[in-house]
Amino acid sequence: MAVKEMYEKYLEKISEVSLFQGIKRLDIEAMLNCLKPIVGHYKRSDYIVNGGDKYESIGIVLKGSATVSKENAAGNRSVMTLLKQGDIFGEIVAFSSVMTWPATVQAQEACEVLFLPRGKIIGDCERMCSWHRIFIQNFLRIISERAILLNKKVEYLTIKSIRAKICAYLLDQSKKIGSEKIVLPLNRNELADFLNVSRPSMSREMGKLRDEGVIDFHLTAVEILDFQALKNNMSE
Amino acid sequence: MAVKEMYEKYLEKISEVSLFQGIKRLDIEAMLNCLKPIVGHYKRSDYIVNGGDKYESIGIVLKGSATVSKENAAGNRSVMTLLKQGDIFGEIVAFSSVMTWPATVQAQEACEVLFLPRGKIIGDCERMCSWHRIFIQNFLRIISERAILLNKKVEYLTIKSIRAKICAYLLDQSKKIGSEKIVLPLNRNELADFLNVSRPSMSREMGKLRDEGVIDFHLTAVEILDFQALKNNMSE
DNA sequence: CTAAGTCGGTATCTGAGGATACAGAATATG
DNA sequence: CATATTCTGTATCCTCAGATACCGACTTAG
Structure with a gap:
């Protein structure tokens, strides 16, 4: 099967990502078939996404590490987070009305990145496949935890x-x-x-x-x- | 129909809540039937939820206003947000592993509050009803926007x-x-x-x-x- | 073993910003 | 219209925390 071959070599890594937690290997194959993700390869210092670019997919770091940075209107950039293998980026704007990347992601070492189209995440398929429910639950959990962390940070900063x-x-x-x-x-x-x-x-x-x-x-x-x-x- | 009667008087207000945006009135009735929410009534100064209490449902303010406050370990409380009609609270922990209310919510004026059990939101029903998809999408949007706001706040504070x-x-x-x-x-x-x-x-x-x-x-x-x-x- | 780099503790100096107080403007209340 | 109250601008004083520099303890590389 073409799809299987396509993603086969990534399957191992993908199954370790928290977004796919609790989903069986076989189902993940089916999901990839449905989600049609794209895999990108980047060299050290390559820009993975640029702040201001059109936002279309959430990203998952399959291999390597990357920095998330943002520049203010004055033009100086500051690093916000460091992404490592298995980390997700762009998830908080995936379901907002924001249409552009709010930050820049740059490879710190050679990277493999999986992109899941934002529209596919909720799922168009009428028959809400069983894995899809778990998937959405994972997604909600991740985004919630992010918000909790941010809340905590606001507390300290205040x-x-x-x-x-x-x-x-x-x-x-x-x-x-x-x-x-x-x-x-x-x-x-x-x-x-x-x-x-x-x-x-x-x-x-x-x-x-x-x-x-x-x-x-x-x-x-x-x-x-x-x-x-x-x-x-x-x-x- | 019993359910219909039960929620009938709230239907108007509920349909204006952003969580139910884009869902038809008839579907909302079906949803309420499925979600089995509870409506609570509170007098001015009543505690709606207490920080540390067991967390089971997200809350929606149908009427009145309330304050969200948190107290630090030293015991002084600070107001974090003011909730008005149509506002949601407790949504960011709904899908996290947090089991207790992270803050206290207190009625500022007489309040009507709708509680949706956290477990029911993703939906147990196998046939993912059409409205459920929109509902989850709304939920994701709301929580995303909250995270974006928090991000912005962190930026200013930094x-x-x-x-x-x-x-x-x-x-x-x-x-x-x-x-x-x-x-x-x-x-x-x-x-x-x-x-x-x-x-x-x-x-x-x-x-x-x-x-x-x-x-x-x-x-x-x-x-x-x-x-x-x-x-x-x-x-x- | 030496050299270079990183990390943590400490001292000095200085300035940004907090606390407080007060007066005039704006707004609300009778 | 008069009074009370809230909101804003401003001055004074003083403390907390930033910048900088330096030293000693460890770590790593050659």
């Missing part, structure tokens, strides 16, 4: 003082893993970036918290010594 | 200087309506809040921009005099 940001972040992390001993998933630079503050200022504040006996830390290992103090500091 | 925030905001507004004369949709307090800065500081900066001849303004009426200068200021 906090005024560096001290309060750190306290909020540490509390969240600690709650997430259920322990007062945390291993930060980010290094100082990345964390400072995430909280939108400068690294030295953050280090200074962390030092103060340590001096006050609220936390202790060495590199990415952080221990919360005084939960109450952390909570008190969150609000200021 | 900008460091007040001046750059103002410039970015004014440029966006101007682009949106396609004119250099803008009537701000927010008063000074609200705008300062939105940009996460203090009102006097914002006014000070706007004053400077006026002194420099970049903009002119009187209350909510703003005119951009020098687009180039605005763009230059965005990046700093």
Whole structure:
């Protein structure tokens, strides 16, 4: 079967993408037949999509890595996310009325990218194939989680003082893993970036918290010594 | 028909909700039959849902208005959104793995709220009824647009200087309506809040921009005099 | 082993912006 | 029309956090 051959070599990778989670291999073949995706190959530094280009499909990184960047009206570009194998991009505008790519995606290493036409995702086929329901459910889950993440980010960014940001972040992390001993998933630079503050200022504040006996830390290992103090500091 | 009678008085309002956009009145009746929503009535100040409660349904405000608020670990609450008639809440967690309400919703005036069970939205019915496709499409659109909005908010919040925030905001507004004369949709307090800065500081900066001849303004009426200068200021 | 690069902690200096206060303009209320 | 209230612009003061620089600890490559 032509289709099978066409996508055969991608099947392995595709089946690992979260969008296809819970769908049987055989069904995925049927889906590809129905969705008619396109596979693109890119060299390092190639532009995969350009901000402002016509938007037609969501993208899935099958191999390699890429950066998502956006430039403001003044013309300086800033990297928003790093895409790795299995990551999806363009999914939040797929069902909006936005008709152009809101950001630029550029290959960081050689990439293979699968494009699914936006219109095909809901499915034209009258008989809503069984896999289609799972697929849509996955899609909704992914986009929801993205929104939740964004919400969280807005929360952190809205906090005024560096001290309060750190306290909020540490509390969240600690709650997430259920322990007062945390291993930060980010290094100082990345964390400072995430909280939108400068690294030295953050280090200074962390030092103060340590001096006050609220936390202790060495590199990415952080221990919360005084939960109450952390909570008190969150609000200021 | 029992169902028809049950929902009859809400039908008018429900059909105006964006989630049901493009679905015929008759189909909506069928949907309600299938979705089995619950209608709740609340007095002013009643809690509609409490943060931390078990999450089971998305909510739609049929009548009245309500506030969405969240409290941080320290215990102070901050209002995140104001819900009006036709607004939806809880939609971003509906398809995530989150099992509890992430925020508290409280009636600001007497409210009627429709709750749609999260599980019913994708639809169990094998024969994916025609309206169901449109419904899911609407749902995806709504959640996408929410994510886009959040993205935009993150962009503004990430900008460091007040001046750059103002410039970015004014440029966006101007682009949106396609004119250099803008009537701000927010008063000074609200705008300062939105940009996460203090009102006097914002006014000070706007004053400077006026002194420099970049903009002119009187209350909510703003005119951009020098687009180039605005763009230059965005990046700093 | 040396050299170069990265990462984290710390000190100094400076300025952007927050808090507060107040007055005049605009709007609402009787 | 008079009064009250909300909204906006502006000045003063002062703190928090950014920029920069430097050092020591590790890591990697040659």
